[in-house]
Amino acid sequence: MRKSATVTVHADQIRFPVSPTLYGLFFEEISHAGDGGIYAELIRNRSFEDTLVPDRCHVEDCMLHSPAGWVSPFDHSDPIPGWIMQMTEGCEAEIKLDDAFPLNETNPLSLKVEAASVPHGRVSVCNTGFWGIPVRSGETYNLSFYAKKTDGFQGELEITLEDRSGNLYASSSVTLTSSEWRKYELTLVSDRDESEAMLAFSSRSAGTFWLELVSLFPRATFLHRKNGxxxxxxxxxxxxxxxxxxxxxxxxxxxxxxxxxxxxxxxxGDISERTSHWTLWHYRTTNGLGYHEYLQMAEDMGLYMMFVVNCGLTCQGRPGELIPMEELGEWVQDMLDAIEYANGPVTGYWGSLRAKNGHPEPFGLKYLEIGNENFGPEYNRRYQVFYEAVKEKYPEIVTIWNTHWEVGTETKDLPVEIVDEHFYADNDFYQQYHDMYDHYDRNGPKIYVGEYAMIAGNKSGTLLGALSEAAFMTGMERNQDLVTMSSYAPLFANIHHTVWDPSLIYFDGTKVYGTPSFHIQKMFGEHRGELVVDSHVTSESRSADLYGGLGAMEKELDRIRDLVVKRGGETLLRLDHLTGSPQQCREFHGTLWIGDPSWRQYDVSAKVILGSEGIRLRLLDRHQPWDKQNYLLWELDPDGESRLVRIVGWSRVKLAPNRKTAVHPSDWQHMQVTIVEDAVQCFLNGELIHEYRPAPIPFLTSVSTLDRTAGELIIKLVNPSPYLLETEIHIHGAGNVPVQGRQTILTSRNPEDANTIDRPESVSPKVSDFRCDDGVYPIPPYAAAILRIKI
Structure with missing residues (x-):
């Protein structure tokens, strides 16, 4: 089926320059993105600390319990992850963790190898790496480790790269010389390819020895950097x-x-001086990819650097712990010292330490984000302290404020340069709110879309997910006077330990592929242009699908009564009180789901007391878990401030101007909502407070930029619909320009198509020439196209 659209471009009407920082990278140690990923270390559990339980935590039934009550997986049925023992039949030996004589304070455990009897053959302790150690023929690998022995051990160790059948790929030997810790270094050169090799330390004699901090790196790291x-x-x-x-x-x-x-x-510092720690993504990080390496990575890639600093708050959703304000000084000083390490002169303490670590020249850290996804009064108080400390000593540093669970550019009268907004939502969200930033206040701070991805039903990255994101990205590009930075998230995932889908790039030990979203990011990044020009789109569209029941927070239920839901003259639901698990209600993770999630048009009436925390009433709630949640939220604060927002996945959009009314928090208020096909109206005590009319979802979104250097007009077209769009393209202000040039198209037959480790290019862009003699460009169903037209 065919539909129609029109794109009108005024190439001579310059709106503003493109933002040179619009597209960037957000790196997080998640899904083994660092350890077992971009950090080239090949040894898993190199310091034998992977089973250490974090302080103040305990483990029950393979689940970790945090001090604040958060529960997460901690399955270490393997007592020494990554390490196994192999021996010739007839030998007797065992391995165990030892904390009696640590290497230093930051490395409390070592591996004790006790070979009681080796009458023939060998006893081997082997590391299996991160789901295998990949080696390539002719490549050199640098091995370092600390070791000691008992006086009764002869000290000869064979060190090999081999497979589980004992086939050797590289070999060397070392003689242990001391009963004290000593560092040993050697190289191994593989004579063949193998994706699942092991590193083996083998002894042919009885005795006891210890290993600590075993590290194996390919010599061919990025730019051949050590620890690279x-x-x-x-x-x-x-x-x-x-x-x-x-x-x-x-x-x-x-x-x-x-x-x-x-x-x-x-x-x-040296990796032997670093402290590992357990992460909230269910594994321990070595911190081998540390602060210095991040700065070096950015410099080596020619990138601006943005450091995210902990502002004295742990993750508020897990739930959080906070550093008391009177103890915040240490954390503020940590931030100032981090800036000094990155940018300070070598004559200062932190600058001299940077030089000692191999980088005398300043790195040039430019951006500092104060906290991550933090919110609320506790964050606002801490932000103010950190902001003032930065600006007093380093006024040139650009600071970024968290607004992840706040609304848009409302900064609570705080001094804010850039706000960081995150969106994890469904397909319709990105298409419907492609124009979100068209309506933002230009007098507010600049916007950094720090994390975004289509997550609902998007598995490990589908074409449809990429296209919905692309529709949203056209809106970011149309508003580069305001939206100056963005970064997709998460960036990397190891296919053997993926805790979040989708990520942009997936990999194993030897292979890597990009999702369709990767190709969208690449296409948009390659075709930025220099100037945003005026352009307009008319397109057929579809209506937004709004439906759902109600929802209220369990802790607020005793302040809600006389809830009535009607449709026409029919009463769908009546509840005098919401406590006591009433019928047609279901509790779910601190929320009471009320009524039928299939409801579409209805009226709601309830009496509420705002109290000290206010009331939050969910409307059109589809009653889904957080990654698929979809509802409107009417928030009433104790001081009478009222907000109407849309919650989709982990995303929040302001739907109407905030209002403030005169209320008393201890008095009963009357909330009423009318939901019809094309509008939602919210009344408080009979007064209309909010009105929201959902916009249709267009089949086509677009943005145009000018590349003056190349003499080309760049038109980006995104069609996430199932229809072929016959699109008229009108170019004004550039003479009689034919609609022809080079096109880059990402499409596939099925919107659910995706790439895999074995089929990495199933959905990938195609580049070719194009010409539209009649000025009509046919955009295939489920496609994104970038046209470069000579003008």
Missing amino acids: LRPDLVGMLQQLKPSFLRFPGGCFVEGFSVETAYRWKKTI
């Missing part, structure tokens, strides 16, 4: 042509307890 990065994964990032790197997270920065929060000072 995996070149193929860096290469994927370079294809995106990013402009900045945000690091090191994410929720990773916050942690789920004070002890698991990111502390950059524990991640610098």
Whole structure:
């Protein structure tokens, strides 16, 4: 079936320059993106600490319980993850963790190898790496480790790269010489390819020895840096042509307890001096990819640097712990010292330490984000302290404020330069709100869309997910005077430990592929242009699908009564009180789902007391878990401030102007909502407070930029619909320009098509010439097209 659309471009009407920082990278240690990923270390559990339980936590039935009551997986049925023992039949030996004589304070455990009897053959302790150690023929691998022995052990160790059948790929030997810790270094050269090799330490004599901090790196890291990065994964990032790197997270920065929060000072210096820690993504990080390495990665890739600093709050959704205001000084000083380490002169303490670590020149850290996805009064108070401290000492640093669970540009009268907005939502969300930033206040702060991805039903990244994101991205590009930065998230995932889908790039030990979203990011990054020009789209569209029951927070139920839902003259639901698990209601994770999620048009009436926390009433609630949740939220604060927002997935959109009315928090208020096909109206005590009319979802979205250097007009077209769009393209202000040039198209037959590790290019862009003699460009169903037209 065919539909129609029109794109009108005024090439001579310049709106503003494109933002040079619009597209960047957000790196987080999640899904083994760092350890077992871009960080080129090949040894898993190199310091034998992977089973350490974080302070103040305990483990029951393979579940970790945090001090604040958050529960997460901690399945270590393997007592020494990554390490196994193999021996010739007839030998007797065992391995165990030992904390009696640690290497140093930051490395409390070692591996004790006791070979009681080796009458023939060998006893071997082997590391299996991150789901295998990949080796390539002719490549050199640098091995380092600490070891000691008992006086009774002869000291000869054979060190090999081999497979589980004992086939050798590389070999060397070392003689242990001391009963004290000593460092040993050697190289291994593989004579063949193998994706699942092991590193083996073998003895042919009885005795006891210890291993600690076993590290194996390919010599061929990115730019051949020591303690470096995996070149193929860096290469994927370079294809995106990013402009900045945000690091090191994410929720990773916050942690789920004070002890698991990111502390950059524990991640610098020699790897033997660094402290590992358990992450909220269910594994321990070595912090080998530390603060210095992030700065170096950004510099090596020519990127601006954005450091996300913990502001004295752990992840508020897990639930959070906070550092008391009177103890915040240490955390503020950590932030100032981080800036000094990155930018300070070598004559200062932190600058001299940077030089000692191999980088005398300042890195040039430019951006600092204060917190991650933090919100509410506790965050606002801490933000003010951190902001003032930064600006007093480093006024040139650009700061970023969290608004993840706040609304848009409302900054609570705080000094804000850039706000960070995150969106994890469904397909309709990105298409319906493609024009969100068309309506933002230009007098507010600049916008950084720090995390976004279509997550609902998007598995490990489908074409439809990429196209819905692309529709939203056209809106970001149309508003680059306001939206100056963005980054997709998450960036990386190891296919063997994926805790979040989709990610942009998936990999194993030897292979890597980009999702359709990767190709969209690459296409948009490669075709930025220099100036945004005026353009307009007319398109056929579809109506937004609004339906659902109601919802209220369980802790507010005793302040809601006389709830009545009607449709026409029919009463659908009547509840005098919401406590006591009434019929047609279901409790779900702190929320009472009320009524039928299939309801479409109805009237709601209820009496409420705002109390000290206010009331939050969900409307058109589809009664789904958070990643698929979809509802309107009417929020009434105790002071009478009222907001109407849309919640989809982990995303929040302001639907109407905020209002403030005179109320007394201890008096009963009357809330009434009328929902019809084309409008939602909210009344408080008979007064209309909010009105929302959902916009239709267009089949086509577009943005146009001018590349003056190349003499080309760039038109981006996104069609997530199932229809072929016969699109008239009218170009004004550039003479009689034929609609012809080069096209880059991403499409596939099925919107659910995706790439895989074995079929990495199933959905990938195609480049060719095009010409439209009649000025009509046919955009295929489920497609994104970028046209470059000479003018």
